[in-house]
Amino acid sequence: MKTRMLGTSGLEVSALGLGCMGMSEFYGVADRAESIATIHKAIDDGCTFLDTADMYGSGHNEELVGEALRGRRDRVVLATKFGNMRGPGGSFLGVNGSPEYVRKCCDESLRRLGVDVIDLYYQHRVDTKTPIEDTVGAMAELVTAGKVKHLGLSEAAPDTIRRAVKIHPIAALQTEYSLWSREPEDGLLELCRELGIGFVAYSPLGRGFLTGKFRTFEDIPADDYRRNSPRFQGENFQKNIDLVKAVETIAAEKGCTSSQLALAWVLAQGRDIVPIPGTKRREFLVQNLASFAIELTASDLERISRAFPKGAASGTRYPEASMAAVNR
Numbered sequence: 171m172k173t174r175m176l177g178t179s180g181l182e183v184s185a186l187g188l189g190c191m192g193m194s195e196f197y198g199v200a201d202r203a204e205s206i207a208t209i210h211k212a213i214d215d216g217c218t219f220l221d222t223a224d225m226y227g228s229g230h231n232e233e234l235v236g237e238a239l240r241g242r243r244d245r246v247v248l249a250t251k252f253g254n255m256r257g258p259g260g261s262f263l264g265v266n267g268s269p270e271y272v273r274k275c276c277d278e279s280l281r282r283l284g285v286d287v288i289d290l291y292y293q294h295r296v297d298t299k300t301p302i303e304d305t306v307g308a309m310a311e312l313v314t315a316g317k318v319k320h321l322g323l324s325e326a327a328p329d330t331i332r333r334a335v336k337i338h339p340i341a342a343l344q345t346e347y348s349l350w351s352r353e354p355e356d357g358l359l360e361l362c363r364e365l366g367i368g369f370v371a372y373s374p375l376g377r378g379f380l381t382g383k384f385r386t387f388e389d390i391p392a393d394d395y396r397r398n399s400p401r402f403q404g405e406n407f408q409k410n411i412d413l414v415k416a417v418e419t420i421a422a423e424k425g426c427t428s429s430q431l432a433l434a435w436v437l438a439q440g441r442d443i444v445p446i447p448g449t450k451r452r453e454f455l456v457q458n459l460a461s462f463a464i465e466l467t468a469s470d471l472e473r474i475s476r477a478f479p480k481g482a483a484s485g486t487r488y489p490e491a492s493m494a495a496v497n498r
Contacts, residue, residue, distance in 0.1 A: 349435060
């Protein structure tokens, strides 16, 4: 597995990470034993950048990742996040970036993960009620205390990022980026490069849509979060399927799957970009890792962009309530 540096932070990670969210929530039922086996397989194959968050399964995901890391902690760059509050039954209670909450969340994450230090600690969503200076200031105290090594932000706007870096270096910005979510190209990637911040691309496979797995709305399990996603509904679904079919045609010519082509496309957008596709099964992990073998020429990249133009995806990437929590 090749590695990449996250900006100028000195933090080196595997060039492809593993998003662990689906092992606990949102994407249908997961098998605990298979999830842990997938994490072990990732580590053994050199995919050592693991991403979790305290809100995934209301703590369940951190506990699962912590269990999987026993005896393997020193082989992994471990990232987790705080900020999204969950209530009884998993209800969403809003975003909290207060210093008290930062400290509380970190201690709880360390306990659930069963580790002494978190390699990369993100604010999951920006709390507009708390000055970013106060939130990052509290996060910086965690670095001083030895509980965290590097700081990150997720879905943060340019102004927020500029204010944050004046308080403490930010190693990485985590934001959705894929063929169907190219908003970071509108200045955000450029800003990260200007400030020496690495870019971590979550949902690089469009929440699984770019894999071609879903052909009809009914293909989505009844308990799957994606049934509530605008891009998976109604006319949007069919329009987006047509885009995926165009990508599949190119993938077939390259001798790969549409998901591998989509990952290769993200990897080709810059060596400072690290995709973290999520999966809960070893077979899909192996497929994702094989995307490194796909070489895309300038002509290939141009053709892919013609087949799936920037801004072509139909529908917003989150439901209205969730989009309101995105700092813009």
